[in-house]
Each structure stands twice: as C-alpha cells, then as structure tokens.
Amino acid sequence: MNSRQHSLTMPGSAAILLRPIGALYGMAMRLRNRLYDRGVFKSWRSPIPVVSVGNITTGGTGKTPLVDWIVKFYETSGVATAIVSRGYGRWTKGVQLVSDGKRILLGSRDAGDETAMLAARNPSTIVIVAEQRVEGVQFLMRQFADRLPGVIVLDDAFQHRKIGRDLDIVVVNASAPRELDVMLPAGRLREPLRGLLRADVIILGKITDQIKAAPLLARLKEYGKPVLRSKIKPGKLMKVDTSESGGVEPSLKALAFAGIGAPAGFLHSLDEAGISVMATKFFRDHEPYTEAAIRSIIGEAKRQALVPVTTEKDWFRIADDPALARMLAEAGCRYLTIEPEFPDGAKELERRLMGVVKR
Structure with a gap:
C-alpha cells in the first residue's frame, strides 16, 4: 500500500452522493447548537477551570x-494540569485512568494512541479517558481530591x-x-x-x-x-528503542509510513528536518497495524536500502504490541517528534x- 494506491480522500462521485446526507447532518448540528445556546440543553460547569x-x-x-x-x-x-480525552480508537469503554501523574497505567490500545502519547510526554500530568467528559472530570475530582489540578x-x-x-x-x-x-x-x-x-x-x-x-x-x-x-516544527528523530539518533544523518534516506489524517504534513516535517523521503506507505487514520503491514514496511525498506521512519503517534500505536515493536526496532526504525511554533x-x-x- 503506498500513497498512490491508497486514497485518503473520498472519490468525487461518492462525495456528491453523500452531500444530501451532509446537509441533513448540518441542519441537525445547527439545531443542537441552538438548543445549547438557548439553555434548553444544559452544560455542566466544573469547579476546576x-x-x-x-x-x-x-x-x-x-x-x-x-x-x-x-x-x-x-x-x-x-x-498542575490534568488531561481528559475521549481516547479515540481505544478498545475500552467508559472512564479509564491512563496516568495518575506518577505512573502510566494504560497503553494505546486501552487509552487511544494520541492519549497514550500525551501521557508519556507529560509524566506528572493526570490523564483520563471518557466518552462523557463530565464523568471523566467527576471521576478526577473523586479520585484525586487530595491533589486536584x-x-x-x-x-x-x-x-x-x-x-x-x-x-x-x-x-x-x-x-x-x-x-x-x-x-x-x-x-x-x-x-x-x-x-x-x-x-x-x-x-x-x-x-x-x-x-x-x-x-x-x-x-x-x-x-x-x-x-x-x-506551524509545526520538527523536533527530535528518535530510534524506536527510545534513544535519540543523534540528529539527522546526512545520508539518511527514509521510507515514511503513517496512519494519520493528514500525511502531507508529516512529509513536510520530514523535509524540514532534512530527511530524504524516497518511498511512502500510508494507512487510514488510527488504523491498527498488523504483522503483515509491518513486514511489508520492513521488506520494502530493505529492498530499497531505506530507513523506516514514522510519526510519534504511530509509534505509540505500534509499541503496544511487543512483537511488532521488536520487529521495527531490529529494522532500525525511527520516529519524528513535532511541536507547534x-x-x-x-x-x-x-x-x-x-x-x-x-x-
């Protein structure tokens, strides 16, 4: 699967057919927002900002x-700060404690890849996932009454x-x-x-x-x-064994792979970081990686003498499976961190x- 084979946007004919449904959806959202604006639907106010x-x-x-x-x-x-997220793509339901600000308790499968990444990048922050954010905040207030953020x-x-x-x-x-x-x-x-x-x-x-x-x-x-x-500023290029790669090697030629909503931004960040992208493999946003997919990525990288490079979010999704993580570590895979500027x-x-x- 590569960027030419896998379209990340809907074909024009399908989009045209779905526009009437989109119009109805837009009407429903306008009505819902109007009911909130007029106080018919109530919003719960947290005592914490x-x-x-x-x-x-x-x-x-x-x-x-x-x-x-x-x-x-x-x-x-x-x-002191807490994060409450829906935890998109997670396998769990309801309120789940991802990190208590001291230990990370859940990985990407149970927390969602983005939430797991946020927890790892902010180890002193309480992180909770909950479809209903009100329930997540109320859980936070009960569970951490002695150290509220x-x-x-x-x-x-x-x-x-x-x-x-x-x-x-x-x-x-x-x-x-x-x-x-x-x-x-x-x-x-x-x-x-x-x-x-x-x-x-x-x-x-x-x-x-x-x-x-x-x-x-x-x-x-x-x-x-x-x-x-x-704008997005590229950060560090990390080996997936958690060590920094020591900057971008001048000779590094990459096979870029990712399952994100806007892969063009990832390619732009790689270019800004000085990484030469020679091939790509893109998947649907949040798509779970299979052993076959990882083997395909590694195989293609070996055939072209390239280094597999992915996003930090994708790596957190993969790292939950030790076997897949080990395969990529042995292949010398890297991931690129990013930050807003x-x-x-x-x-x-x-x-x-x-x-x-x-x-």
Whole structure:
C-alpha cells in the first residue's frame, strides 16, 4: 500500500452522493447548537477551570501537539494540569485512568494512541479517558481530591458541549482549506462554520506557506475572534528503542509510513528536518497495524536500502504490541517528534491560558 494506491480522500462521485446526507447532518448540528445556546440543553460547569482544545473538521489539524504544548506551558508555570480525552480508537469503554501523574497505567490500545502519547510526554500530568467528559472530570475530582489540578485540558471537545469550558480553542488546518466547505460524511466538516462564533481563540495551524494561508486567515477573521498563526516544527528523530539518533544523518534516506489524517504534513516535517523521503506507505487514520503491514514496511525498506521512519503517534500505536515493536526496532526504525511554533501569537495564547487560572 503506498500513497498512490491508497486514497485518503473520498472519490468525487461518492462525495456528491453523500452531500444530501451532509446537509441533513448540518441542519441537525445547527439545531443542537441552538438548543445549547438557548439553555434548553444544559452544560455542566466544573469547579476546576477547563480549557478545551478541539477542531471543526475531522483529523490532522495539529490538535494533539497543541494540547501537549499547553500542558507543558501550565506545568512550567507551576500550574498542575490534568488531561481528559475521549481516547479515540481505544478498545475500552467508559472512564479509564491512563496516568495518575506518577505512573502510566494504560497503553494505546486501552487509552487511544494520541492519549497514550500525551501521557508519556507529560509524566506528572493526570490523564483520563471518557466518552462523557463530565464523568471523566467527576471521576478526577473523586479520585484525586487530595491533589486536584489547577486546570483541566479537554482534548478534542469543541463539539462536546455537555461540559462547560472557560477557554475554547479551535484549531483549523491551514494546508486543507477545502475541508471547511463540505459537511460530513461527504467532507470533513463536523459542524457548520458558524460554530466558530463559540470559540474564544482560533488557531490556524500547520501553516507551511504564509502567502497561501492568507486567504484562509482573512476568512477566519470574519468571525470576529482572535486568530493566531501556528506551524509545526520538527523536533527530535528518535530510534524506536527510545534513544535519540543523534540528529539527522546526512545520508539518511527514509521510507515514511503513517496512519494519520493528514500525511502531507508529516512529509513536510520530514523535509524540514532534512530527511530524504524516497518511498511512502500510508494507512487510514488510527488504523491498527498488523504483522503483515509491518513486514511489508520492513521488506520494502530493505529492498530499497531505506530507513523506516514514522510519526510519534504511530509509534505509540505500534509499541503496544511487543512483537511488532521488536520487529521495527531490529529494522532500525525511527520516529519524528513535532511541536507547534507560533510566529507571532505565543504571548497572546499564554496570556489567555493564564487568565483562566487567575480568575
């Protein structure tokens, strides 16, 4: 399976057929939001301040790196933080404790790959998964009554209006402006764009070209909300045996593989990191890796004398299976860490984040 064989977008004819369903879905979302706005549907308010990070489209906006950045900002500012996430793609149900801030208790299968990664990157942060975020926060308050955090960060919760929030951040993918034009299931729009009026801050993320991003930036500013620009900065290239590879070797030629919503962003990060991508294998977002898939990746890499390189999120999904992890470790696989970078809006975001905990 490679990038030419596996289309990550819906064929045009199928999208056209699904547009009527998308129109009905959009009407349902507008009605639901109106009922919340008028108080017919109630939102529960947490006694602990809540920051929500979400998006208005599905997949690949750079939301998870932003959650990680926010948690690290609070922790370095002396504010204890907890993460409550749905845990997309996990095999478990209900409320689950992923990390108690001292030990990581669940891997990616039980917590979801993104949540497992956030827990590993923030070992002193309490991490909980729950489809119903209210139940997750109430569990947190009972279980950790003796050491409650100063703020709760909700991951992927813009549409989850059952819980109130003190700061609502929405991330929009700058590299895919057409995603804002078509509702699910024909496109990727989760709700009509009017929903951006609920946001306190809009972050235009994954910017790779400031000039090309300008029309979308102007479009988002029409909603009267602060719009901050962000791009993804490549971090460290890590061997999957957890050791750093010592930087990018000048001769490193990669077979890039991933199962993420927007693989083009991954390829851009690899290019910025100085890694030569000679071949690719892409899978569906959050798709579980099988032994056959891993063998195919390793086999193709060996045939072309390439190094397998993946995303940090993909590695956490694979690492839950010791056999697959061992196979990739023996093949010299690496993963690339990433983090958001704000050309001009970091101070504004920090001010708003601290405003939540100082109320």
